[in-house]
Amino acid sequence: MDAPWSNKETLKKSNKLERLSNEIKDFESYIAPTKKEQLNRDTLLYSITQLIDSLWPGNTVTPFGSSVTGLQFPASDIDLNVNFEVLPKNNPIDVLKVIRKQAVSRHILPNYSTRLVANAKVPVLMATDENQVSIDITVQNECFSSDRTAVWLKEYPMLKPLFMVLKLSIANYRISSLPTFEPMSAKTAGLASYSLICMIVSYIQLQASSQHPSDPEYYANLLLGFLDFYTEFENTRQAISLEGKGAYLAKNQTDIKIDTKPGRLTIIDPDVPNANVARSTFRFDTLKTIFAKARDDLRKRISNSTKGESILSSILQVQSHYFGEPRSEGARFRVRQIWINTGEAPVKFPRKRFNQAYRPNLHVAGHRYEDERKPYRGERRYNPYNNNNNSPQRSYNNSREESYDREYQRHKKNNNSHLAQHYKNKADRAKRR
Structure with missing residues (x-):
């Protein structure tokens, strides 16, 4: 079934x-x-959270992003920020190094899944646990977007369903001439989630105010209207303002610089003065192509669809299964990509020279990249050809089983029944191995 989210009565x-x-x-x-x-x-x-509290009591661990707002997808990561009154190390990078080392040693995170991105504007520790749940940890990073989004969700109930559909459907599209471009990723010059939220709120404030939520066609008109509006939006001539009832401001009406390049988008941050929410977006012209394609796909399906046929599946295609059956969970949930053929040759990005030394995007103090990599502790422990240490070693599974068993006893003592059962199952699996 191509629309497992709806029953026969809806279709x-x-x-x-x-x-x-x-x-x-x-x-x-x-x-x-x-x-x-x-x-x-x-x-x-x-x-x-327990790990960080044990290392530095008195800190403030604050989740933010989709974990707080509820705008999360099956594979969404957890965003976590740690604040200190006095930083316990020289800089945030050193704090993240300690967190990574302790999380690996306590078997919370596998070593191979951790990555410390030190040269970002805000250093971040990225990791994925054994259940394929990803987490991004930052230090001393104030984030106002979650609080602002929570306010908007209460003020505009239609924001959540529209965002969930738009984000996944926009991310669904790919451009033939830009095969590595991800539309809903600021890392590839696309849209960040908060930028999309601001665009939806602006559209509701200024374009959809005449429509009433009780109208049976309300959400369909919102979706089509959003795609229509931003396909033609003059992003090089005006900025989006969300103050008060919202506005579109020309160059002479705002202090923030409006970039005239076709790929740029200017959204005035409602909480940070003179800041552009969409400062990482450099391919808005490509995004407008995607908006136009999604709009055309929807209108074509509306014109040609028969009774019982899904309309939303024209822009949103998930793994096929019947209505009422459970969908794939976590990282196993997949959305099928829809490719837009532009007729242009794919853009080729410059590659590294053959003999160029590999320089990992990691911060390692005092490390010389041209030196041979030293084996980490786990390799030294399990290398059968290393006879330097003849003392008996505990196997990895045994140490992990003991760690899980300790967590099980602790949660059982504290009456955390669901976490206790979770760690008991993990200890049993480690024992069977």
């Missing part, structure tokens, strides 16, 4: 815009976190 509606509206609301429920996904996320968040 049989003769009014096609009403059918699309119901599909949008159904998709919000379909993509909501399952009990297993929520447990895995809560377990990792609890373990990391």
Whole structure:
């Protein structure tokens, strides 16, 4: 079934815009976190928080992003910030190094899944646990976007279903001439999630105020109107302002610089003076091509669809299964890509020279990259040809089993039954290995 989020009654509606509206609301429920996904996320968040509290009592560990706002997808990562009154190390990078070392030694995170990005504007420790839940940890990083988003979600109830559909469908598209471009990733010059939220709020404030949520076609008109509006949006001539009831400001109406390059987008940050929310977006012209394609795909399906056929699946394609069956969970949840053929040759990015030394994107104090990599502790421990140390060593599985068993006893003592059962199962699996 190409639309497992909706039942037959929804798909049989003769009014096609009403059918699309119901599909949008159904998709919000379909993509909501399952009990297993929520447990895995809560377990990792609890373990990391307890670890940091044990290292530096008195700190403030604050989740932010989709974990707080509820705008999370099956594979969304956890964003976590640690604040100190007095930084316990020389800089945030050294703090993140300690967190990584301790998380690996306590078997919270596997060593191979951790990556410390030190040369970013805000240094971040990125990692994935055994349940394929990802986490990004920062230090002394104030983030206002989560609080602002929470306020908007209360003020505009239609924001959440529209965001969930738009983010996943926009991310679904790929451009033939830019095969590595990810539309919903600021890392590839696309849109950040908060930028999309601001765009939706601005559209609701200024373009959709005349529509009433009780209209059966309301969400369909919102989706089509959003794609119509931003396909033609003059991003080189005006900035999006979200103050008060919202506005579109020309160059002479704002202090912030409006970049005239076709790929730039200017969204005035409502919380940080003279800051551009979309400062990492450099391919908005490509995004407008995607908006136009999604709009055309929807209108074509609306014109040609028969009774019982999904309209939303024209821009949003998930793994096929029947309505009522559980969807794939966590990182196993996949969305099928829709390619847009531009007729242009793919852009070739410069490659490194053959003999160029590999320089990892990691911060290692005092490390010379041209030196041969030293084996890490795990390799030295399990290398059968290393006879330097004849003392008996505990196997990895045994030490991990003991660690899980300690966590099980601790949670059982504290009456955390669901976490206790979780670690008991992990200890049993380690014992069987």
